[in-house]
Amino acid sequence: MVEFSSRMDLLKGSEIRELLKLTSRPDIISFAGGLPAPELFPVAQMEEASKVVMEENGRAALQYSTTEGFPRLRQQIAERMGAKNNIKTDADHILVTSGSQQGLDFAARVFLNKGDVVLLESPSYLGAINAFKACEPKFVEVPTDNGGMIMEELDKILATTKNVKMIYVIPDFQNPTGRTWDLDRRHKFMEIINKYEIPVIEDNPYGELRFEGKSMPALKSLDTKGLVVFLGTFSKILAPGYRLGWVFAETEILSKFNFMEQAASLQASTIGQMETSKWIDMFDLDAHVAEIRKVYGKRRSVMVDTMAKELPDCCEFTRPDGGLFTWIVLPEYMDAKELQMKCLEKKVAFVPGGSFFPNGGHENTLRLNYSCMPEDKIVTGITALAQTIKENLK
Ligand SMILES: Cc1ncc(COP(=O)(O)O)c(C=O)c1O
Structure with missing residues (x-):
């Protein structure tokens, strides 16, 4: 048996990375990751830039x-x-x-x-x-x-x-x-x-x-x-x-x-x-960022509007002015990890919030990412999440 440093006892693989493996399945509506939307990557432009780098300065680049x-x-x-x-x-x-x-x-x-x-x-x-x-x-x-x-x-x-x-x-x-x-x-x-x-x-x-x-x-x-x-x-x-x-x-x-x-x-x-x-x-990075903002801003609005409509009053959530995430605080007795298992049965994923608190606790919280899902799936997924929460109210 090899021996590891004591530091290794402190490090667990990120639960999110584990969850991401599961949620990369195409049939899952995933709000779990924090990934940028790949359809917005400027692939053809990057190919052009890459070609110019190689032609002009390939040896230095390598x-x-x-x-x-x-x-x-x-x-x-x-x-x-x-x-x-x-x-x-x-x-x-x-x-x-x-x-x-x-x-x-x-x-x-x-x-x-x-x-x-x-x-x-x-x-x-x-x-x-x-x-x-x-x-x-x-x-x-x-x-x-x-x-x-x-x-x-x-x-x-x-x-x-x-x-x-x-x-x-x-x-x-x-x-x-x-x-x-x-x-x-x-x-x-x-x-x-x-x-x-x-x-x-x-x-x-x-x-x-x-x-x-x-x-x-x-x-x-x-x-x-x-x-x-x-x-x-x-x-x-x-x-x-x-x-x-x-x-x-x-x-x-x-x-x-x-x-x-x-x-x-x-x-x-x-x-x-x-x-x-x-x-x-x-190319134009400002224009590219403006496009990203437009798409994510719309997805954010769809997500928070659906949450406002569907979530029971005992849940609180953030309405971010930017970025990739919103956050829900459930009633205190509710465990987001259990909720996640139930939501996975309905093919919806998110990240339970407890692991974002280094000293533990706060199991009644969860993080949702909106950058990566099209608007119709956001509505379907949030509606299913809200339904599952309602089914588990005391
Ligand atoms: C707050 C924060 N810091 C840092 C990172 C790491 O980003 P990267 O290493 O891709 O620059 C992330 C990634 O999601 C993040 O959310």
Whole structure:
């Protein structure tokens, strides 16, 4: 028998990935994944961009390159963050990673020793929780309401908790709840952070996918002390298959992330970076994102309108202004895992919410994804889910 490190006891395969295997069957109406809609991928355009890269610079595309990333792509990322997130920076402050998931893994390894405390929204992104677990931290969940993290609670926790080494937040269209922080909370958050001077990981994969309302400035754009590490990604605005994300942080912090990347993977894919960069130069990313917003916005509306019509009054749900997810809170006695088994019999899938809470509990919650299903299936699936909930009311 081989022996594994004690860290392995902490890591379970993601329940969502297991569930996804089941729900990829074509007869299932799945609200379980968090995948972008594949019909919106610009396949033919990518083929064109790829051909140009190979013709112009094929040998470089197939070669190793720098850890920092492909220079033209870093420049495009810096420009986009200025235009979309109100963040002023340049290519030198961008590190390209293999998806923002890799940035999360590095963040834990850069900031956490075993037993250190990480603060995060309750609930939070399961992929981050799992990435952080490898460093064996303690998780302290900061209470939230429909406007996201409650700043008074954050302040209280920071005043009374030792060894807080990192704060992880998703202020825009959060995974799993779809919630977004308003401007007032963002300013309050930065005031608190500046008082305690603790590094913040701002994870922003969904910020550009706003269907309505005013764009909010990134926390990083309000950061006067260099405490915020911003994680961005092409996964939801272009295609996740390239596995391209980025880190923007002050030089001292970014250099630590760079060391981590050298050790973990040397660099992100050269050819993926060059093709993505070429696609952005040849085509119109803004127009592409506008198209994604239009389709997801419609699907969101169909989902929440059907929920409003069909769900019993004892259920609460979020009505996100963007992103990919909504969140349901069932009556307290109801277990979303049992509900899921019953819904699977009706060929409808979702993700029970309990695993988004690192310290357990909250089994009466569930996450629904709307980006991946056509509108008629959303109506059918939500109606069946609501019917199953009604059948199980006490
Ligand atoms: C909040 C959040 N962060 C990070 C990721 C990872 O994205 P990627 O590694 O594809 O950039 C996801 C993916 O769903 C996510 O929801």
